Amino acid sequence: MTATAAAIDRLLPQTQCRECGYDGCLPYAQAVATGEAYNLCAPGGATVVRDLATLLGKPLVAPAKTQAKALARIDETACIGCTACIRACPVDAIMGAGKLMHTVIADECTGCGLCVAPCPVDCIHMQPVADTVLPRARRFSLSADSRFAAAEHARARYLKRNERKQREADERKAMLAERE
Numbered sequence: 001m002t003a004t005a006a007a008i009d010r011l012l013p014q015t016q017c018r019e020c021g022y023d024g025c026l027p028y029a030q031a032v033a034t035g036e037a038y039n040l041c042a043p044g045g046a047t048v049v050r051d052l053a054t055l056l057g058k059p060l061v062a063p064a065k066t067q068a069k070a071l072a073r074i075d076e077t078a079c080i081g082c083t084a085c086i087r088a089c090p091v092d093a094i095m096g097a098g099k100l101m102h103t104v105i106a107d108e109c110t111g112c113g114l115c116v117a118p119c120p121v122d123c124i125h126m127q128p129v130a131d132t133v134l135p136r137a138r139r140f141s142l143s144a145d146s147r148f149a150a151a152e153h154a155r156a157r158y159l160k161r162n163e164r165k166q167r168e169a170d171e172r173k174a175m176l177a178e179r180e
Contacts, residue, residue: 003055005030011051013133013147014154015043016090017112019067024090025155032056042067043111043134047147069134070126071109072116076101078123085115085124091135091157107137110154 009029020040022028031037032052038061041048045066053060072093074085081099086092093109096102104115111134116124133150140156141149 003033005033007055008032008052010148010151011044011048011055012041012151013043013048013110014151014158015110015112015134016154016158017043017067017110017114019043019065024158039063040065043069067111068128069131070111070113070128071106071134072104072111072113073125073127074102074104075123075125076103078121080121080123082120084118084120088114088118090114090161091154092161093135093157108135108157110135 005026006029009026012025012029014025016024018024019042020028020037022031022037022040028037028041038052038056038058039049041052041063042065045063049063050060052058072085074094079096079101081096081101083096083098083102085102086094086096090112091108091110093105094102094115095105111126111129113126116126133147135150135154135157138146138149138153141152143149143152
């Protein structure tokens, strides 16, 4: 059975964590669609592998690795306001400004952990949570199933962030072009 990358992408948790070795959920879904990958979604774990096996008509296998649900937490007393975590967050779940303390918007955090490594003062930690799906917020979703509602919300935030980043880059290019 041939499945589209879009159909596969809908089954993924949309954390954009890159734990699978791909640069986000859609590139991983494209790899699954072409047969390059299959059981690498750590945050999705056994649930995603089971759904992919069903969709693709493949035998059920164990996930290559799993990732416990955790939310980023910033030690605000140690934060120096460098904005590295803000730039790293794929869903804009961190609030703050340059040289000012930052904080994680817990309901928006997907638990990807991409904010941890760039922090120069090691003030960001992943705190385990009992939630079965992240993010906790589901405002952008029409789905009644919490797993898919969370993924739809995270995907919407990711796309909005990318649109904003592209708009900012276009504005910078236009400003530089005007100066020439």
